[in-house]
Amino acid sequence: MAKVSISEASKLVGIARQNLYKNYINTGKISVTTKDGTKHIDTSELIRVFGELKNIPEDDKQKSDKDDSKVTQSDKKKITDDRDNIIENYKMLLAEKDKLILHLQNELQLAHELERWLMEQIPKQIGHKTNKGIIGWFKDMF
Numbered sequence: 001m002a003k004v005s006i007s008e009a010s011k012l013v014g015i016a017r018q019n020l021y022k023n024y025i026n027t028g029k030i031s032v033t034t035k036d037g038t039k040h041i042d043t044s045e046l047i048r049v050f051g052e053l054k055n056i057p058e059d060d061k062q063k064s065d066k067d068d069s070k071v072t073q074s075d076k077k078k079i080t081d082d083r084d085n086i087i088e089n090y091k092m093l094l095a096e097k098d099k100l101i102l103h104l105q106n107e108l109q110l111a112h113e114l115e116r117w118l119m120e121q122i123p124k125q126i127g128h129k130t131n132k133g134i135i136g137w138f139k140d141m142f
Helices: 006-013 017-025 043-050 058-141
Strands: 003-005 033-035 038-042
Touching: 003 006, 003 043, 006 017, 006 038, 006 043, 038 043
Parallel strands: none
Antiparallel strands: 003 038, 033 038
16 A cells, blocks of 8 residues: 555544644554655555545645645745854854954054053163262252
C-alpha cells in the first residue's frame, strides 16, 4: 500500500494531526516509518485501525500542498529578513566599535605627549630652584 505523510493521514481518517499523534502514534497503535527525515504512515495501517478511509480530491490535495509551501516560503523570507537585519546591526556595531577604538588611541597618544612634556618640565623647575643656592637664599632674606 501507499505511504502518506502524517498530515495527509490525519485528513484521510478525519481527525486532527495532534490527536493522531497523541492517541495512535505515541501509544503505538499505528506505526510510523521515517524516510528522508519525514515521517510516513502506510495506508494499510490506517485501514487496519480506522476502517475505510476518506477520499481527498486531487484539487484539495494540491491546494493544501500549495498552502503549506506558501507558509514555508513566507517563513523562509521572514527568517532571511531577520537574519539580514541582525547582520546589518552587527556591522553598525562593529563600525561604532572601530570609531571608539580610534578615539581612545588618539586620547592615549595625547596623554603620552602630555606626560612627556611634564617630565621635561621637572628638571627645569628643579634646576631653577637649586641654582639659587644658599647665598641667594640669604640675599633674599636681607
